[in-house]
Amino acid sequence: xxxxxxxxxxxxxxxxxxxxxxxxxxxxxxxxxxxxxxxxxxxxxxxxxxxxxxxxxxxxxxxxxxxxxxxxxxxxxxxxxxxxxxxxxxxxxxxxxxxxxxxxxxxxxxxxxxxxxxxxxxxxxxxxxxxxxxxxxxxxxxxxxxxxxxxxxxxxxxxxxxxxxxxxxxxxxxxxxxxxxxxxxxxxxxxxxxxxxxxxxxxxxxxxxxxxxxxxxxxxxxxxxxxxxxxxxxxxxxxxxxxxxxxxxxxxxxxxxxxxxxxxxxxxxxxxxxxxxxxxxxxxxxxxxxxxxxxxxxxxxxxxxxxxxxxxxxxxxxxxxxxxxxxxxxxxxxxxxxxxxxxxxxxxxxxxxxxxxxxxxxxxxxxxxxxxxxxxxxxxxxxxxxxxxxxxxxxxxxxxxxxxxxxxxxxxxxxxxxxxxxxxxxxxxxxxxxxxxxxxxxxxxxxxxxx
Amino acid sequence: xxxxxxxxxxxxxxxxxxxxxxxxxxxxxxxxxxxxxxxxxxxxxxxxxxxxxxxxxxxxxxxxxxxxxxxxxxxxxxxxxxxxxxxxxxxxxxxxxxxxxxxxxxxxxxxxxxxxxxxxxxxxxxxxxxxxxxxxxxxxxxxxxxxxxxxxxxxxxxxxxxxxxxxxxxxxxxxxxxxxxxxxxxxxxxxxxxxxxxxxxxxxxxxxxxxxxxxxxxxxx
Numbered sequence: 001x002x003x004x005x006x007x008x009x010x011x012x013x014x015x016x017x018x019x020x021x022x023x024x025x026x027x028x029x030x031x032x033x034x035x036x037x038x039x040x041x042x043x044x045x046x047x048x049x050x051x052x053x054x055x056x057x058x059x060x061x062x063x064x065x066x067x068x069x070x071x072x073x074x075x076x077x078x079x080x081x082x083x084x085x086x087x088x089x090x091x092x093x094x095x096x097x098x099x100x101x102x103x104x105x106x107x108x109x110x111x112x113x114x115x116x117x118x119x120x121x122x123x124x125x126x127x128x129x130x131x132x133x134x135x136x137x138x139x140x141x142x143x144x145x146x147x148x149x150x151x152x153x154x155x156x157x158x159x160x161x162x163x164x165x166x167x168x169x170x171x172x173x174x175x176x177x178x179x180x181x182x183x184x185x186x187x188x189x190x191x192x193x194x195x196x197x198x199x200x201x202x203x204x205x206x207x208x209x210x211x212x213x214x215x216x217x218x219x220x221x222x223x224x225x226x227x228x229x230x231x232x233x234x235x236x237x238x239x240x241x242x243x244x245x246x247x248x249x250x251x252x253x254x255x256x257x258x259x260x261x262x263x264x265x266x267x268x269x270x271x272x273x274x275x276x277x278x279x280x281x282x283x284x285x286x287x288x289x290x291x292x293x294x295x296x297x298x299x300x301x302x303x304x305x306x307x308x309x310x311x312x313x314x315x316x317x318x319x320x321x322x323x324x325x326x327x328x329x330x331x332x333x334x335x336x337x338x339x340x341x342x343x344x345x346x347x348x349x350x351x352x353x354x355x356x357x358x359x360x361x362x363x364x365x366x367x368x369x370x371x372x373x374x375x376x377x378x379x380x381x382x383x384x385x386x387x388x389x390x391x392x393x394x395x396x397x398x399x400x401x402x403x404x405x406x407x408x409x410x411x412x413x414x415x416x417x418x419x420x421x422x423x424x425x426x427x428x429x430x431x432x433x434x435x436x437x438x439x440x441x442x443x444x445x446x447x448x449x450x451x
Numbered sequence: 452x453x454x455x456x457x458x459x460x461x462x463x464x465x466x467x468x469x470x471x472x473x474x475x476x477x478x479x480x481x482x483x484x485x486x487x488x489x490x491x492x493x494x495x496x497x498x499x500x501x502x503x504x505x506x507x508x509x510x511x512x513x514x515x516x517x518x519x520x521x522x523x524x525x526x527x528x529x530x531x532x533x534x535x536x537x538x539x540x541x542x543x544x545x546x547x548x549x550x551x552x553x554x555x556x557x558x559x560x561x562x563x564x565x566x567x568x569x570x571x572x573x574x575x576x577x578x579x580x581x582x583x584x585x586x587x588x589x590x591x592x593x594x595x596x597x598x599x600x601x602x603x604x605x606x607x608x609x610x611x612x613x614x615x616x617x618x619x620x621x622x623x624x625x626x627x628x629x630x631x632x633x634x635x636x637x638x639x640x641x642x643x644x645x646x647x648x649x650x651x652x653x654x655x656x657x658x659x660x661x662x663x664x665x666x667x668x669x670x671x672x
Binding site for chain 1 (some may be wrong): 534535536538543547548601604605628651
């Protein structure tokens with residue numbers, strides 16, 4: 001499958017980047033080695049030629065610049081394989097004979113110091129030549145001394161050495177590749193262990209991931225374990241909730257059935273009322289359980305679009321209460337997102353607005369904003385509001401809001417429930433227009449709850 | 452008053468039928484989406500009670516097909532699901548109100564009378580300018596590309612004011628009259644904020660600023 005081939009593999013990426021890098025670096029080292037070798041041998045030959053020129057100069061000074069008394073030709077050629085030329089006035093001594101044309105031109109050339117002749121002609125030498133030319137005055141006679149060497153032989157030695165280096169480099173590249181491969185395989189071994197641990201988990205042999213993960217994976221493993229904890233807790237909770245619900249609902253159902261099965265008994269008004277009450281009980285219990293199961297609470301990866309959702313809710317309430325004005329006040333963008341579960345945010349805004357809509361005389365307003373520490377929403381209306389002493393108790397835990405203040409009731413209980421799950425803060429105050437002002441701040445860094 | 456009752460649960464349908472008749476309605480009953488759709492298109496009803504969970508389809512689809520067929524009778528939807536998104540979806544589909552099951556008959560009757568009263572004298576007014584359609588009843592803006600946008604009260608009033616006379620300049624003072632606000636007395640900054648919000652919906656060039664004079668709805672852009 002082409003898609004499977006393109007899938008990222010840590011091993012492949014490492015091999016694909018490290019191996020070419022190793023080869024290129026080794027090649028570069030080999031190339032630099034060649035350059036340095038060349039430079040070094042040239043420097044060496046140059047220094048030797050310079051020494052020999054100095055030796056000849058010394059000899060000439062000793063003999064008083066008399067060429068006939070100088071006996072160095074065979075010595076130079078035999079021992080050093082060097083050619084030399086000495087010119088005193090018009091006199092010449094050049095060795096060997098066949099290099100004469102080249103050395104003559106060098107004598108005529110005014111340049112001194114080391115000279116590299118790239119392509120010597122007419123002397124039967126194919127490689128490069130290095131010469132050293134020096135001028136001096138001995139016994140009041142101008143003297144030119146040149147010593148030259150054929151670099152060809154040296155060059156051959158140099159090349160074979162360079163070739164050997166190439167062979168060694170290739171061996172080293174091989175070793176490097178092996179080392180890289182071992183390194184990658186070793187460092188990826190924990191991933192394999194992780195795979196096995198996950199497989200164990202899937203098969204039910206383990207309930208948590210216990211493998212010793214390397215530091216880079218420890219977070220991942222911790223999060224996976226946390227997620228598993230959360231799932232377990234959720235399962236336990238919903239199982240308990242269902243058991244409780246079924247238990248609490250079965251009794252009223254049994255009671256109603258009993259009455260309906262009793263053919264002798266007549267359905268008088270008080271009995272009807274009693275049955276209706278039992279059914280209302282069932283409904284209430286269902287509602288409460290539904291609500292609890294629907295709130296997600298803070299969860300990683302869940303986002304809401306506050307402005308878009310607020311718009312829909314305000315529009316809907318505006319349709320339901322055509323005589324009242326529902327307004328949105330915010331600087332946030334339509335596409336702005338909050339890390340709150342969508343349904344939860346709908347419940348927060350919907351219930352607060354629904355209450356405001358019931359109590360407002362003309363106007364209810366929802367304000368959305370953000371601070372450095374939290375996400376804020378506020379609903380205010382211009383209704384009668386609630387008494388100051390009730391204000392303090394609104395939204396406090398343990399107070400059955402639905403029983404305390406009709407109208408601002410059941411909805412607020414739901415809101416308080418969600419606020420608690422998010423570790424948010426809800427405050428009530430008297431709105432500037434007289435009604436109730438409810439403000440909720442959801443903290444930015446809610447630790448993801450494990451329920 | 453003729454009323455269409457769309458409900459597939461026979462117990463509820465029978466009981467509601469009786470109580471609605473007692474309250475003075477002439478009730479037609481439909482138990483399936485297909486039947487409901489046909490009746491709604493053919494007959495003239497003063498109001499409709501529509502259950503969303505029907506055996507052969509969703510009540511919302513029936514409602515949408517009525518509305519797209521220009522049937523404007525008030526509709527009260529009955530739903531077993533009471534969450535906010537469900538309610539928003541119901542109203543967006545064209546319902547006038549919703550009632551969550553289980554409900555009491557008195558509540559149903561009160562809501563029915565309320566939506567009937569509200570629908571009286573209501574005409575299906577559409578304000579059109581430059582490819583934009585403003586549904587005055589539903590406070591809905593339809594963009595030239597067909598996308599719908601729900602508007603808040605102030606947004607709607609400002610846009611209605613501007614769209615009613617495209618090309619005419621409205622000063623900020625004139626537009627301020629369209630504003631209600633809880634907190635401070637509305638000022639020119641508030642107008643600017645609302646115009647910015649509206650421009651995000653209709654496009655930058657559609658509402659033009661005339662420096663020192665005000666704003667113009669540009670129907671040609």
